[in-house]
Amino acid sequence: MVGLVRCPPLRVDPDLDRRLEGAHDLDTIVHAVAPGANTPRADWDTEMEILRVDVRYHRDQLRECEKWLYKEADLRRQAESLCAVVSNERNVAVEEARALREERDEVSRQAALAAVSLQKSADIIDLLKVRIGEYDKKIEGARTTIRNDRLKIKKGLSDLTSCLKTFH
Secondary structure, three states, rough: HHHHOOOOOOOOOHHHHHHHHOOOOOHHHHHHHHHOOOOOOOOOHHHHHHHHHHHHHHHHHHHHHHHHHHHHHHHHHHHHHHHHHHHHHHHHHHHHHHHHHHHHHHHHHHHHHHHHHHHHHHHHHHHHHHHHHHHHHHHHHHHHHHHHHHHHHHHHHHHHHHHHHHHH
């Protein structure tokens, strides 16, 4: 291996080696290897210009497509982030709705209990009104009896007084 580095193998074509040393792109390499192989035809310039225009057009189309792809990818990322936000908001709204339903159910239960309690209270009030009516009748009867008894007592006292006056 050391011998190869110190004494590189001799090349068959030193002219080719010299031409290849200065070649840096594909065109100069082709000219270096086969100097007459790449001679242009008579209509080569117009055809090359047409091909260059085609290449420019396709490069522009490629750039435009890449812009659209980047824009689409950006829109997809935005849509995904918006979907995540909307999904999160939806989950929050669903939880809020569930909590509100539970609260509504609890309020409905309390309202039903209050309605039953109000009905019981109304029934009790009706019974009390009936009892009060009965007591009012009894009181009115007792007052009437008391009035009649007073009148009888007054009459009895008047009679007694007149009787006593006659005896005196």
